[in-house]
Amino acid sequence: MKLGDLFNHIPKLSPVELTALEYEVSRLQDEEVAKEEFVGLSDHTREFLQTNAVLSANATKNRYINILPFDETRVILSSSKKEGSDYINANYIQGYNHTKEYIAAQASTFYGSQNIIRPDPSVMKDAFNPNNSWKNREGAGLPFDFNRVPLSKGSMGNTYINASFVGCLGRTAEYILTQHPLADTSMDFWKMMLERHVNVLVVLGSVEEEDEYWPDSEPLEWYEEDITVTLTDRDEFKNIKASNLEIESDMNESHQALTMFQISNWPSDGTTPNDHFTIIELIENIHEIKTGLVAVHTAAGHEEASGVFAVLCSLIPYISVSSKINVMEAVRRTNQQRPGCITTRDQYEYIYETIIASLSDKKRQ
Incomplete structure (x- = not known):
């Protein structure tokens, strides 16, 4: 399955009838419902491989065992002479008109545990x-x-x-x-x-x-x-x-x-x-x-x-x-x-x- 196919599996965003708007807000009071809608994605990622993330040489670079980059879209570093690895826990994210408009990455251990999304300087x-x-x-x-x-x-x-x-x-x-x-x-x-x-x-x-x-x-x-x-x-x-x-x-x-x-x-x-x-x-x-x-x-x-x-x-x-x-x-x-x-x-x-x-x-x- 190609990365581009992921976006074809995401449910389309449908308008809400104004008469149903109050119901929509009451529905969002449910923590899980609100989280799913705000993120805008269901779990359509299980078919994507994460083989580089789980390699023993790279696993120590992951802050969490369940937040890992996909092989298809991971950010590749120039290989470190010290470690011989091009791995970092980071993915390119598709944007408005560009396939690599953002980089989603974990924060380094020095700065704490908050995951960050930073715009890609290339755009x-x-x-x-x-x-x-x-x-x-x-x-x-x-x-x-x-x-x-x-x-x-x-x-x-x-x-x-x-x-x-x-x-x-x-x-x-x-x-x-x-x-x-x-x-x-x-x-x-x-x-x-x-x-x-x-x-x-x-x-x-x-x-x-x-x-x-x-x-x-x-x-x-x-x-x-x-x-x-x-x-x-x-x-x-x-x-x-x-x-x-x-x-x-x-x-x-x-x-x-x-x-x-x-x-x-x-x-x-x-x-x-x-x-x-x-x-x-x-x-x-x-x-x-x-x-x-x-x-x-x-x-x-x-x-x-x-x-x-x-x-x-x-x-x-x-x-x-x-x-x-x-x-x-x-x-x-x-x-x-x-x-x-x-x-x-x-x-x-x-x-x-x-x-x-x-x-x-x-x-x-």
Whole structure:
């Protein structure tokens, strides 16, 4: 059996009728059911060999006896002169458009027992390029090459910024998921907003004053690119700060009005908010005013929050025009376009719970 055949044996992801959504969430309260759906795979692996993993010369390199790489997809090292073995407990994982988009590996004994999944640098060459890597915030996710957002020209004359085009419901990009700008990349960030005609920006979490990259009473100016960002109005409602900004470049004779929403009470530890209705109201407001791409980033570097918000921002309007919804497929698509977007069961269930809250709200109206 070939590796590619594995994916033909995986059950297709089916949409759920909106009328059955509450039942679907109650079904997910079962630990085993939730685990199976979140992982998205049943046990279709028994026909794949693991002969290299159980060789006596390699067995001592395995942390657990039941978590072993398949021969067909294992990562092969150049042979060690000391040990004469090319074995490591790691597998290549198929991604969106690439057969080797991720490496799933066990953690080394020095760092502890948590299994990790890391993107393969071979499909993130721009992010790992030494000329670009200084632009990446420590701990932030990295963009794939195939859907990164290129600048016409940014800092140091290159086109790189840590940002990805993401479409949760299909191939059409609706969002830019990015990192909180560094002090040295804030000009690139505003240039991206200008070049990509972004008129809605969402910041998830509270931001320390020294990390604020937007203007207050005085405009911010970057003479290198002749970019000016000016605050024109500010309001606050239900833990959400709304700022109206104007971005201008006389050099390119371009102008962009942008509304920035900051959800200050979004948790900074990777968990989800207790509130559903404020998020629903904000998403409805966003869809009333957005004219193009919506940019999203977190304040604390947790990529998961951006992914959760983007999926909700796609699905909540969708339930007004469709009788079915496929949360699992939307999550899968989002993770394929920006690594580490939705990684926990809590985040997955929060998406379901918020959609149900939105449905309940519509029934009352």
